[in-house]
Amino acid sequence: MTDPTMLAGGPLADRLTATVERDVATLRNHDVVPTLGTVLMTDDPTQRRFMDLKHERCASLGIETVRVDVPADAPAERCYDAVESLRADDDVTALFVQVPLPDHVDEQRVRSLVPAGKDVDCFTPENLGRLVAGDPHVVPATAAAVVRLLAEYDVETAGRDVVVVGRDAVIARPLAALLSANGPDGDATVTLCHTATTDLTAHTRRADVLVTAAGHPGLVDGSMLGEGVVVVDVSATRVQSDDSDSSGDLVGDVDAASAREPASAITPVPGGVGPLTMASLVRNVVDVTGRAAGLEHVLGAE
Ligand SMILES: NC(=O)C1=CN([C@@H]2O[C@H](COP(=O)(O)OP(=O)(O)OC[C@H]3O[C@@H](n4cnc5c(N)ncnc54)[C@H](OP(=O)(O)O)[C@@H]3O)[C@@H](O)[C@H]2O)C=CC1
Numbered sequence: 546m547t548d549p550t551m552l553a554g555g556p557l558a559d560r561l562t563a564t565v566e567r568d569v570a571t572l573r574n575h576d577v578v579p580t581l582g583t584v585l586m587t588d589d590p591t592q593r594r595f596m597d598l599k600h601e602r603c604a605s606l607g608i609e610t611v612r613v614d615v616p617a618d619a620p621a622e623r624c625y626d627a628v629e630s631l632r633a634d635d636d637v638t639a640l641f642v643q644v645p646l647p648d649h650v651d652e653q654r655v656r657s658l659v660p661a662g663k664d665v666d667c668f669t670p671e672n673l674g675r676l677v678a679g680d681p682h683v684v685p686a687t688a689a690a691v692v693r694l695l696a697e698y699d700v701e702t703a704g705r706d707v708v709v710v711g712r713d714a715v716i717a718r719p720l721a722a723l724l725s726a727n728g729p730d731g732d733a734t735v736t737l738c739h740t741a742t743t744d745l746t747a748h749t750r751r752a753d754v755l756v757t758a759a760g761h762p763g764l765v766d767g768s769m770l771g772e773g774v775v776v777v778d779v780s781a782t783r784v785q786s787d788d789s790d791s792s793g794d795l796v797g798d799v800d801a802a803s804a805r806e807p808a809s810a811i812t813p814v815p816g817g818v819g820p821l822t823m824a825s826l827v828r829n830v831v832d833v834t835g836r837a838a839g840l841e842h843v844l845g846a847e
């Protein structure tokens with residue numbers, strides 16, 4: 546068996562980021578400053594690092610940021626207030642709330658507090674509804690990353706069976722809506738699996754394309770895959786490495802060593818979906834900023 550194709554996200558992410566950098570400069574020439582407001586409510590260092598990366602990337606591209614971090618044990622009102630203050634701030638052109646939020650915070654309420662026009666992650670009920678209805682205002686960064694990666698490597702979706710491990714509203718459901726939509730990059734038959742799925746292996750084995758977003762390292766190994774499957778591992782879980790001084794390794798859900806035999810293509814973790822998610826997010830920041838300023842027409846096409 547030949548080695549699987551590595552579905553690296555970096556090169557495409559770099560190209561996408563270059564378009565963002567040009568568009569930031571163009572917007573600034575029109576006196577519009579793209580500004581991302583973020584809300585993070587967690588004590589988890591891995592989640593904090595994902596947020597750090599977003600701010601670093603924005604800074605490197607000329608996107609201003611306003612960061613509100615709330616301790617995980619603070620009253621839920623602190624989270625709602627943070628979203629409301631960014632909502633009311635006219636300098637903030639884009640808004641991102643990182644999930645998961647603590648259990649005592651009402652996520653649906655937070656979703657409703659984000660203004661649809663500033664939403665960069667398809668987080669609001671209106672934007673999620675528009676996506677499902679086939680008229681997206683904004684495509685969530687991770688789902689966009691998966692679709693872009695499949696298109697970049699000419700992985701056909703039309704008529705094929707895509708199995709997604711996950712049923713959350715941030716990754717799995719929007720991705721299922723996109724891949725099953727009528728038209729280019731869609732037309733797939735999509736199955737969502739979750740913890741109540743009775744026989745996960747029966748589903749993963751018949752997938753043409755398997756997308757995993759469970760956040761459980763080792764959940765899928767080679768014995769659960771069909772011959773020639775394309776594996777897209779969205780998960781990014783930090784596990785302690787042998788080197789006790791390091792902050793740990795980032796791993797996906799799929800045991801890459803045993804998946805190599807059956808898979809025809811597989812994403813590396815890190816270096817697969819992650820970099821493209823970041824690039825898609827900053828793309829969305831520029832797009833919603835340009836749209837709100839009536840400057841859509843000056844933004845470069847991808
Ligand atoms: N690389 C990137 O761009 C991104 C990576 N991530 C990563 O993706 C991972 C998932 O994140 P997130 O969506 O927040 O996680 P959630 O916990 O919200 O969702 C996980 C989903 O996987 C399902 N699941 C979990 N365990 C199993 C199992 N044993 N069998 C079948 N289904 C299972 C859950 O089912 P149920 O609903 O029944 O609980 C749930 O639907 C994390 O590692 C996160 O860091 C997230 C966003 C972007």
Ligand SMILES: Nc1nc(=O)c2c([nH]1)NC[C@@H]1CN(c3ccc(C(=O)N[C@@H](CCC(=O)O)C(=O)O)cc3)C=[N+]21
Nearest residue numbers: 595642643644645666687781815816817819820822823
């Ligand atoms: N509303 C919401 N939307 C999200 O999209 C969202 C979220 N909440 N909560 C947290 C997860 C996680 N996430 C990642 C983004 C980029 C990398 C990424 O850049 N990964 C790099 C390396 C990262 C590193 O070095 O630590 C890679 O895989 O190569 C990873 C994970 C988005 N998430």
